Amino acid sequence: MASDMQRVRNRRGEGSRLRGEIIAAATALLEETGSEDAITLRGVARRAGVAAPSIYTHFPDREAIVAAVVAQAFVELDEALATVRGEGDPLQRLFNLCEAYLTFAQGKPHRYRVAFERHRTAVTENASEESRLEELSGGQAFGRLVTAIGDCVQPDCVTSRSPQLDATVLWVALHGYASLTTSVPAFPWPDRAEMLNALIGWVVVSEGRAGRDGSS
Amino acid sequence: MASDMQRVRNRRGEGSRLRGEIIAAATALLEETGSEDAITLRGVARRAGVAAPSIYTHFPDREAIVAAVVAQAFVELDEALATVRGEGDPLQRLFNLCEAYLTFAQGKPHRYRVAFERHRTAVTENASEESRLEELSGGQAFGRLVTAIGDCVQPDCVTSRSPQLDATVLWVALHGYASLTTSVPAFPWPDRAEMLNALIGWVVVSEGRAGRDGSS
DNA sequence: TGTACATCAGTGAACGCGCGTTCACTGATGTAC
DNA sequence: TGTACATCAGTGAACGCGCGTTCACTGATGTAC
Numbered sequence: 001m002a003s004d005m006q007r008v009r010n011r012r013g014e015g016s017r018l019r020g021e022i023i024a025a026a027t028a029l030l031e032e033t034g035s036e037d038a039i040t041l042r043g044v045a046r047r048a049g050v051a052a053p054s055i056y057t058h059f060p061d062r063e064a065i066v067a068a069v070v071a072q073a074f075v076e077l078d079e080a081l082a083t084v085r086g087e088g089d090p091l092q093r094l095f096n097l098c099e100a101y102l103t104f105a106q107g108k109p110h111r112y113r114v115a116f117e118r119h120r121t122a123v124t125e126n127a128s129e130e131s132r133l134e135e136l137s138g139g140q141a142f143g144r145l146v147t148a149i150g151d152c153v154q155p156d157c158v159t160s161r162s163p164q165l166d167a168t169v170l171w172v173a174l175h176g177y178a179s180l181t182t183s184v185p186a187f188p189w190p191d192r193a194e195m196l197n198a199l200i201g202w203v204v205v206s207e208g209r210a211g212r213d214g215s216s
Numbered sequence: 217m218a219s220d221m222q223r224v225r226n227r228r229g230e231g232s233r234l235r236g237e238i239i240a241a242a243t244a245l246l247e248e249t250g251s252e253d254a255i256t257l258r259g260v261a262r263r264a265g266v267a268a269p270s271i272y273t274h275f276p277d278r279e280a281i282v283a284a285v286v287a288q289a290f291v292e293l294d295e296a297l298a299t300v301r302g303e304g305d306p307l308q309r310l311f312n313l314c315e316a317y318l319t320f321a322q323g324k325p326h327r328y329r330v331a332f333e334r335h336r337t338a339v340t341e342n343a344s345e346e347s348r349l350e351e352l353s354g355g356q357a358f359g360r361l362v363t364a365i366g367d368c369v370q371p372d373c374v375t376s377r378s379p380q381l382d383a384t385v386l387w388v389a390l391h392g393y394a395s396l397t398t399s400v401p402a403f404p405w406p407d408r409a410e411m412l413n414a415l416i417g418w419v420v421v422s423e424g425r426a427g428r429d430g431s432s
Numbered sequence: 433t434g435t436a437c438a439t440c441a442g443t444g445a446a447c448g449c450g451c452g453t454t455c456a457c458t459g460a461t462g463t464a465c
Numbered sequence: 466t467g468t469a470c471a472t473c474a475g476t477g478a479a480c481g482c483g484c485g486t487t488c489a490c491t492g493a494t495g496t497a498c
Contacts, residue, residue, distance in 0.1 A: 176392030
């Protein structure tokens with residue numbers, strides 16, 4: 001690919017630029033191949049246009065590169081949700097929020113998948129250097145869902161038993177939809193708007209219960 | 217592990233037993249390590265107690281072992297759902313079906329994950345030898361959900377707009393719940409019965425719609 | 433303005449490792465006569 | 466009943482490969498004087 005165009009060495013004091021280039025290279029390999037196995041130290045170095053040992057200036061080992069990719073994926077997910085607007089209508093805002101979640105998850109599917117599969121890696125490896133990543137790893141994104149659902153309750157537009165439970169159901173459904181549309185594309189999926197209307201209608205509007213536990 | 221106890225060579229005509237032992241060894245490695253990378257040809261051979269070249273009698277290459285593990289996971293999932301009983305109450309039967317789905321997905325989490333991530337592998341590799349695997353890969357399991365929801369409609373116990381759409385929503389939610397409880401265990405998850413009651417109540421009972429599309 | 437030098441950004445060669453795969457083979461066992 | 470032999474189930478040694486990691490290094494560049 002770009003491995004034969006020679007890289008310009010960073011100027012003094014700007015050596016840390018390479019760190020970002022390494023993460024970008026690793027992310028590109030992941031998203032292009034669909035497998036985190038493609039993130040090899042030598043492969044990343046090739047892609048970034050540097051010699052393999054140059055990685056060690058910025059990362060202690062291969063695993064740290066993957067952790068950095070995961071950490072950045074969570075930052076990007078949160079940014080994508082943070083910029084969602086609603087213009088006064090809380091239900092519209094909830095819809096937009098869910099749509100932004102799906103846009104990220106379906107548009108960067110492998111980053112999304114690996115981020116959730118390995119979120120504990122990111123937490124453990126980077127806990128000291130990037131503070132409170134524990135909260136950030138998905139929890140931040142989840143918090144936005146809970147808040148948005150809570151906002152739907154206050155104006156009397158809809159009813160909800162528990163924003164926390166509603167948000168959890170909504171989250172698992174969004175995650176399942178994003179994951180399965182990626183991994184089973186041949187299935188006759190309803191489109192995104194239809195799915196979101198169904199989900200949000202079910203989650204936010206319904207009052208009655210008809211499930212039963214295993215004992216009755 | 218068991219690599220130092222010597223294996224008894226199969227008797228004449230029973231050489232195909234080894235095929236099953238290889239799949240079992242690969243499955244054990246996957247489920248114990250949590251990574252399909254652990255399914256290496258040499259690793260599987262060690263685990264099965266044979267020399268590496270012995271694999272080639274039964275599988276053309278490493279990839280075929282993984283495909284066989286995936287194919288068997290789908291067979292097991294379908295068997296788990298096929299044995300679910302309902303004793304006349306369709307809503308109870310639906311609950312039991314969902315519970316069986318989650319028992320499989322949460323009890324054999326890595327088989328479940330890899331099966332859905334790589335279901336196309338299984339379809340492509342084995343399409344000729346095991347016929348109609350296309351339909352079997354998840355589709356069989358999904359068909360049981362659709363039927364169970366359809367059964368809830370006919371006796372006037374509940375209403376449902378479309379068993380197909382309802383089943384799809386239920387499926388993505390089950391998948392999301394199973395996947396996320398595995399990969400994010402630190403989250404304050406509602407327990408299985410609570411989740412299923414909420415889901416089935418929402419999916420099967422609700423009539424109204426409150427979602428909206430992005431244009432309005 | 434010139435120059436010596438410390439530092440920074442990055443390199444080339446080498447290491448041992450486990451991997452997938454190929455090859456020629458071995459030795460037990462069932463069968464034909 | 467004995468025996469030759471084809472076949473079956475599986476093996477040991479070897480191959481080339483890409484990997485992660487270590488080491489001693491190089492050459493450009495900013496800075497102190």
